Amino acid sequence: MSEDAPIYSPFFGVMGAAAAMVFSAMGAAYGTAKSGTGIAAMSVMRPELIMKSIIPVVMAGILAIYGVVVAVLIAGQLKPPPEYTLYKGFVHLGAGLAVGLSALAAGYAIGIVGDAGVRGTAQQPRLFVGMILILIFAEVLGLYGLIVAIYLYAK
Amino acid sequence: MSEDSMLDLKGQTSHSWPAQEDPDPSVSFASFLSVLKYCGLIILAPIITFFGCKAGLGVWGLAPADHAGEGIAANVMSAVAAIVVLHLALGVFIYKAYFEGTPAKKRLGKQE
Numbered sequence: 001m002s003e004d005a006p007i008y009s010p011f012f013g014v015m016g017a018a019a020a021m022v023f024s025a026m027g028a029a030y031g032t033a034k035s036g037t038g039i040a041a042m043s044v045m046r047p048e049l050i051m052k053s054i055i056p057v058v059m060a061g062i063l064a065i066y067g068v069v070v071a072v073l074i075a076g077q078l079k080p081p082p083e084y085t086l087y088k089g090f091v092h093l094g095a096g097l098a099v100g101l102s103a104l105a106a107g108y109a110i111g112i113v114g115d116a117g118v119r120g121t122a123q124q125p126r127l128f129v130g131m132i133l134i135l136i137f138a139e140v141l142g143l144y145g146l147i148v149a150i151y152l153y154a155k
Numbered sequence: 156m157s158e159d160s161m162l163d164l165k166g167q168t169s170h171s172w173p174a175q176e177d178p179d180p181s182v183s184f185a186s187f188l189s190v191l192k193y194c195g196l197i198i199l200a201p202i203i204t205f206f207g208c209k210a211g212l213g214v215w216g217l218a219p220a221d222h223a224g225e226g227i228a229a230n231v232m233s234a235v236a237a238i239v240v241l242h243l244a245l246g247v248f249i250y251k252a253y254f255e256g257t258p259a260k261k262r263l264g265k266q267e
Contacts, residue, residue, distance in 0.1 A: 047183075051252045054190055058197055058248060065201055065241060069234050072205070076230065132249060146238065154231050 005085045010078055012089030016096030017074040020149070023100025024067025027107020027142070031060025035114025042122040052121060052128060056114025059139050063103040063110070066146045070099045073153050095152040102145020109138035189255070193248040200244050205237035 035056035042053055074092045078084060117131030212229040 050186060051190060051255050054194075055249060055252055058194065058245065061194075061198065062241060062245065065198075066238075068202075069205060069237060073230050073234060077227075128253070132253075143238075150231055150234055154227055 002082070004087070005081045005083070007081050009081050009086040009089045010084050012086070013074055013078050013084065013092040016089075016092035016094070017071040017078070018096070019093070019100040020067045020070040020074065020096035021100070022067075023097075024063050024103035024107075024142070027104035027110075028060045028062075028064035028067075029107070030104075031063065031107035031110035031114065032057050034111030035060065035118065038115035038118040042118045046122040049118075049122060053118040055132065056110055056117065056135055059135050060107055060110045060114070062139065063107050063142045066099055066103050066142050070095060070146065070149045070153070073150070077153075091152050091155050095149040098152065099142070099145040099149035102148075103142040106138050106140075106142035106145075109141065110135060113138055189251070193244070193251065197241065197244045197248060201237040201241040204240040205233050208233035208236045 035053075039050075039053045039057070043050060074096060077088070077092065113131065113134045117127065117134065120127045121131060209226075209229060212232060
């Protein structure tokens with residue numbers, strides 16, 4: 001075991017893959033649950049708006065796909081220590097945290113916006129376009145994390 | 156949470172929107188199928204694209220060679236393709252949702 005590739009160097013890569021998946025799933029779960037309560041309350045009065053009100057749930061689910069993509073990319077590069085250097089482990093940990101925490105933040109925003117948005121859309125349909133725009137801006141936060149993660153991964 | 160408290164969440168009472176049975180099961184089933192179709196597309200399309208591109212680029216050698224020869228370039232191209240497909244599917248879903256709400260609302264209004 002050299003100093004550049006100690007026995008624990010894959011630990012950081014594995015933690016990066018786990019962080020990418022776990023944190024993005026937390027964000028997606030919060031976004032789905034929070035906007036789901038709004039959909040449930042709104043659908044009692046306006047059941048015909050189900051298709052429109054599902055959009056926050058779909059956008060929250062997309063965050064988990066970001067995490068899956070980065071986790072699979074990192075997991076595909078994991079190797080036993082002599083080939084897998086400590087530098088690679090750090091880079092992969094950073095990539096996983098970048099996408100995971102960004103998706104967590106995006107999911108938090110999507111949940112709050114989705115909850116209030118679908119309730120408001122039921123009363124004022126013109127709010128729908130505004131809600132979509134705000135959701136896209138929240139979703140882009142997760143996309144930024146994905147871009148940084150892929151850039152780090154390609155180092 | 157009782158039904159009344161759910162109805163009163165935003166100041167609307169059960170008098171303005173009384174709880175009612177589904178007037179036309181085929182309409183709600185068609186809506187369900189539509190949502191299911193688009194959600195399946197959004198979930199499956201990027202995954203299929205990612206692994207399909209990864210396998211295809213590796214087999215056909217279309218990805219540019221990288222320094223370590225570990226297929227990083229093919230992986231990155233596959234990830235980008237998957238994200239592009241994902242957002243295209245999301246865009247189609249939003250487009251469909253935006254233009255689907257109005258006819259359903261009119262249809263409901265005619266029945267009342």
